[in-house]
Amino acid sequence: MNLFGKKSSEKKSSEEVDKRPDGLDRLPAGQYLTKKWPVLSYERTPTGMPSDWKFKVTGQVEHPFELNWEEFLALPRTTMTSDFHCVTSWSRYDNTWEGVHIREILQRARPLPTAQFVLARSWTGYTTNLPLQKLDDDDVMIVLKHDGQPLEPDHGGPVRLLVPKLYAYKSAKWLDGLEFLEKDHPGFWEQRGYHNRGNPWQEERYW
Template sequence: MAITSKLLGDRGRKQAAKLGLQPGRIPPGQYLTERFPVLTYGRNPAYDLDSWSLSIHGEVEEPYTLRWDELMALEQTTITTDIHCVTRWSKLDTTWTGVRVRDVLERARVTPSGAFVMAHCDGGYTTNVPLEALLDDDVLLAHQYGGKPLEHDHGAPLRLLVPKRYFWKSAKFLRELEVMSEDREGFWELNGYHNGADPWTEQRHWF
């Protein structure tokens, strides 16, 4: 059965049951889609893998930069997970490949004062995430989706993947991870989106 109809609240839970999904798999207020909607702030920035790099810095003892080939040489992890957008769509059983964020942070040796991380992206987009949330097994620096390199519309060459938060926290076009001692709001957080972004408690907006 194609999962295309809007499934909100109780209706969503009933439809999920008909589809044989586990109870409670769809967060409140979400609908299921088989498509992968494209939502981006600004235009897709150009990139060149020969000059591309990812910087890990801030409240760390050993800041460093990874070139693309160095990132690809690290241990790669493939996961299958559900993703949930604040615009109310959810997509189930998505498959991603990349490097666990906790591995790159461990190499940088986060200081005891490090408690939050700001993701900086090409195009000027930023979003903030608690450090603890980035240490989960399913949080990746993702460069493949569905077994293929990320499409440009979905954040190529690299995006953050934080499945337990609304999808704006999974920043596209990632270029820096800045470890911070105090929280600082990113682009959408400064424009009214909830700092927490928990789909299960519908932390969509501050108001």
């Protein structure tokens, strides 16, 4: 199933020429700005979280661990604002996210020197891969709320990964685990032609 569709007719604003702190255009090439949040998923939205849900950290780490839902909710929380870029060409600015910063997880797991890549897993069976250095970034979170409200199921709620510097297919919905790997392992969309890296500013949409 190809998620690409026609671009919106929404008008561009002067915000689109803003620059990021690193000097890149705030709006990546080939993207259009929207205030909506389109729902795009290959799978059907789950009817609910599994009763036995656990967040599992496995693979090349010193301390593999599992957390049930109550234990996960007890982790320290952070709130950040970032833009969100979909491979289907839309971008949404100034999303406020609340959740667990990825470094809360990394500090507990302590990845081994052999850990170079990560495979994010969803309880639906979805997977997506990324280099560890892309996961270990200041703005990466495991999200529970969006703009002050619990994250809706259609958008990956109640828990999803957020990697805002990459296209949104790298931000796995319905997250239940991270597997740390020595070698890269392409995920669901990456095996079906979407780019392995997914950098919006390089328009890495397809292999």
